Structure formats: C-alpha cells, structure tokens
Amino acid sequence: MSKIIFVCHGNTCRSVMAEYIMRHLLVKAGLAESVRVDSAGCKSKGGEPMSEGARRELAKNNIPFDNHRSKVFTAQTYQQADCIIAMDGGIVSKIERKVGGDPDKKIRLLTDADGSPLSIANPFNTHNYSKAYAEIYRGCSELLKTFGAEETFINDAEDIIPPVNDSPYKRLIAIGDVHAAFDKLLSLWQKLSVTEGDLVIFCGDYLYGMGDADKNVATLHWLIEHAKKKNIIFLRGNVDDTYLDCLFDEQGKMFRGFNSRVSRGIKIAAIKEPYFPQEVYTFLNNLPLSYQVTVGGRQYFFCHAGINVDKPLNAQTKSYLIDHPRLRSFYRNYAGEAVIVVGHKSPKKIFGDPNLTMPVKVPQRNIVMLDTGAKKEGALSAVNLLSGRYWQS
Numbered sequence: 001m002s003k004i005i006f007v008c009h010g011n012t013c014r015s016v017m018a019e020y021i022m023r024h025l026l027v028k029a030g031l032a033e034s035v036r037v038d039s040a041g042c043k044s045k046g047g048e049p050m051s052e053g054a055r056r057e058l059a060k061n062n063i064p065f066d067n068h069r070s071k072v073f074t075a076q077t078y079q080q081a082d083c084i085i086a087m088d089g090g091i092v093s094k095i096e097r098k099v100g101g102d103p104d105k106k107i108r109l110l111t112d113a114d115g116s117p118l119s120i121a122n123p124f125n126t127h128n129y130s131k132a133y134a135e136i137y138r139g140c141s142e143l144l145k146t147f148g149a150e151e152t153f154i155n156d157a158e159d160i161i162p163p164v165n166d167s168p169y170k171r172l173i174a175i176g177d178v179h180a181a182f183d184k185l186l187s188l189w190q191k192l193s194v195t196e197g198d199l200v201i202f203c204g205d206y207l208y209g210m211g212d213a214d215k216n217v218a219t220l221h222w223l224i225e226h227a228k229k230k231n232i233i234f235l236r237g238n239v240d241d242t243y244l245d246c247l248f249d250e251q252g253k254m255f256r257g258f259n260s261r262v263s264r265g266i267k268i269a270a271i272k273e274p275y276f277p278q279e280v281y282t283f284l285n286n287l288p289l290s291y292q293v294t295v296g297g298r299q300y301f302f303c304h305a306g307i308n309v310d311k312p313l314n315a316q317t318k319s320y321l322i323d324h325p326r327l328r329s330f331y332r333n334y335a336g337e338a339v340i341v342v343g344h345k346s347p348k349k350i351f352g353d354p355n356l357t358m359p360v361k362v363p364q365r366n367i368v369m370l371d372t373g374a375k376k377e378g379a380l381s382a383v384n385l386l387s388g389r390y391w392q393s
C-alpha cells in the first residue's frame with residue numbers, strides 16, 4: 001500500500017482539504033484499498049480543528065470529512081510516507097529543514113494537467129477558500145492518475161515516443177474514426193481538454209450512412225467549426241471521399257438523386273441554414289490525404305488507412321492512403337523508421353482478437369492503429385504520440 005501525506009503550515013486548511021478530496025477521488029476510482037492518505041502541518045503544535053472555511057468548501061462540494069485534528073509533520077512522518085505533497089514552495093523548504101533535506105526524493109508539489117507546479121495560496125490569509133479548493137481538486141485529480149486511475153498507455157509506447165520534444169506543442173494527439181458517433185466525440189473531447197498548445201490530428205471517416213441523420217449533421221457542424229483552428233487537422237478517409245463524390249458535383253452543388261441518411265440530414269439542416277451544404281462540401285473537399293511532422297528526430301506520418309510499403313512517404317497515392325485491398329501487407333511488412341498512425345481498420349479485425357478494444361502499436365512495426373469501433377459498440381480513441389498515453393470516450 002502506498003502512503004501520501006499532504007503538508008501545509010497548520011494542517012487546518014489546505015492539506016486537510018487535500019486529504020479528504022484525495023480520499024474521495026480514490027474511493028470513486030476504486031483505489032481506496034491500495035493508497036493511504038494523511039495530512040500534517042509544519043507548525044510545532046497540533047490538535048487544532050479544521051478551519052470553518054475548509055469545512056464549508058468540502059461540504060458544499062459533497063466531500064465527506066470527519067472530526068479532524070491537526071497533526072505535526074516530523075522526521076518520522078517523512079519516513080512513513082511514500083509521497084509527500086507540499087502545498088507551496090515555502091512548505092517544501094520547511095519540510096527539508098525539519099528532516100535535513102529530501103534524501104529519498106519524496107517531496108513534490110501538486111501539478112496541473114500540463115505538468116505545471118501548483119502553489120496553493122493559504123486561504124487563512126487570502127480568505128479565498130473556493131479558489132484553494134478548486135486548485136487542490138485539480139491537482140489531486142492529476143495526482144490520482146499516477147496511481148493508475150484513467151491513466152493508460154499504448155503497448156510498446158517507448159518505441160513511438162521521441163527522445164525529446166523539440167516541437168512547439170506539448171502534446172501530439174491523434175484521434176481515430178468518428179463515424180458520426182457525436183456523443184462519443186464530445187465525451188472524448190472533454191477528457192482531452194485540448195488547448196492551443198496541442199496539435200491534434202483526426203484520421204478520417206467522420207460520417208456514417210447507417211447512423212442517425214441528426215448525429216451526422218451535429219458531427220459535421222462540430223467538425224466545420226473546429227477546422228477553423230490552426231492546431232486541429234482533419235484528414236480524409238474513404239467514407240469522406242465517397243460522400244464527397246456522391247453528394248456533390250465539381251462545383252459543390254448537391255445531387256438531388258442521391259438519397260441516404262447523411263444527405264437527408266444535410267438537406268433538412270439546409271432549410272434553416274442555406275449555406276450549410278456548401279460548408280460541408282468545402283470541408284470535405286479540402287481534407288488532406290496525409291500529414292507529417294517530425295519531433296525529436298522522429299518522423300510521424302498520419303493517414304486514414306495505410307501506405308504502400310514499396311514507395312517512400314512522399315510518393316504515396318490516394319488509393320493506399322484512404323483504402324486499398326492490399327492493406328494487410330502494410331501491417332505485415334512495413335519496416336520503416338517513421339511512425340505511421342492510421343484508423344480505418346480495427347485491431348480486433350486485423351489480429352482476430354476480440355479483446356483488442358484499445359488503440360495498439362503493431363508488434364515489431366512502427367504502426368499505431370486508432371479505429372476502435374466507435375460507429376458501433378466500441379469507443380472513440382485518441383493517443384498522445386509524445387507520451388504514449390491514450391484516452392477513450
């Protein structure tokens with residue numbers, strides 16, 4: 001069992017809120033039996049009750065707590081802990097003076113989602129308990145991931161992660177086939193918390209002819225809006241290419257004769273938004289077939305389906321990039337240094353393993369597969385190629 005100890009000055013505000021927040025999160029994550037949580041203060045005297053402001057914030061946010069009495073951080077406390085979380089840099093210094101440094105490298109600050117350290121101002125002085133609570137909750141949520149909650153990594157991740165990140169982006173995120181699974185798209189996007197500091201590449205196939213017309217339209221609206229952002233790239237899939245040819249002529253005018261749930265949805269939406277069909281055409285028509293980026297000397301090549309292993313990356317043709325009957329040779333024979341990131345085919349189908357419901361790196365091949373069956377019962381998946389971590393809707 002691991003033991004975390006949160007530490008502030010008096011153990012009546014910040015560290016005790018952190019203790020109860022973390023306990024609550026561990027229970028929700030099913031990790032309460034594997035991680036023990038406590039708190040303490042750097043003052044020479046203990047036995048004081050939790051501050052009224054801290055009690056109020058915990059109660060307001062439905063965080064269970066009991067009749068807490070403050071404890072004093074000592075050298076023995078240090079020895080008993082596996083991880084010591086200080087509420088600010090000054091507390092780090094006080095702990096180190098008490099125990100003669102940090103010989104076992106246990107002391108750290110809470111961090112934000114991007115890894116930035118969180119220095120929690122003492123609400124006893126600022127009187128802003130709500131701000132302190134929000135920052136502590138955010139930091140505890142990130143800390144929770146280090147104990148296995150919602151933190152999953154693609155197999156053989158070390159083979160795809162660059163040695164250094166010399167790009168202007170903190171994360172390089174690839175997302176699999178959406179197939180009009182609009183609810184799953186929103187769920188995944190919320191989990192990703194994308195910022196302008198991320199580069200996001202969608203690997204194609206955004207519509208689904210057998211899907212709900214409203215969800216196809218909602219998905220298209222979302223895609224068109226997000227395509228305006230420079231750090232979000234949408235690639236072309238075989239489904240997108242098919243609908244581009246079937247729905248529109250070369251001038252972008254919709255064919256009247258073609259009838260499907262997708263076309264019906266677009267036509268109905270056009271009653272209120274006359275320019276919507278043209279926006280759909282422009283979006284589909286401008287989708288690139290591939291995208292390349294190099295980070296830390298490692299090349300990443302994104303496309304929908306795969307590549308012709310007998311040709312260099314800069315000589316690939318549309319037939320392979322979005323679909324081809326010989327794609328199985330790509331999975332079996334690709335031996336290049338570049339990491340090829342694709343959707344289109346699910347790992348379950350390619351490898352015949354029903355348990356492969358997550359993104360995978362093909363063994364002995366620099367290929368990452370992202371299509372996990374969102375159009376049916378599966379999840380919509382994303383991978384950060386710079387860390388190997390993946391998320392699912």
